[in-house]
Amino acid sequence: MEAIVGEEIDKGSTEPRQVTRLIHLPEVQHRVGLGRSTIYRWMAEGKFPGPVELGGYSVAWEERAIDVWISQRLDSA
Incomplete structure (x- = not known):
């Protein structure tokens, strides 16, 4: 499951439209190779990006x- 959040399109703009893809926990876990409890613990410690609340x-x-976080981890390795 994914959600797409975009900005209002400026018809006169020559820059490409920027779209942010939102990913849920199972995909985050798959990408970073961490379990749920580690992700939430590291979020509380400021070591991992926090989520966006979608409601409920x-x-x-x-x-x-998440991509930036992965890149930073690879650069420091």
Whole structure:
């Protein structure tokens, strides 16, 4: 399951439209290779990006934030 969040399109703009893909916990876990409890613990410690609240009990992470986090981990390795 995924959600797409976009910005209003400026018809006169020559820049490409920026779209943020939101990903749910199972995909986040798959991408980073961490379990749920570790992800939430690291979020509380400020070591992992936090989710976006979608409403009710539903949350998702910005795909770009996860990609940046992975890149930073690879660069420091």
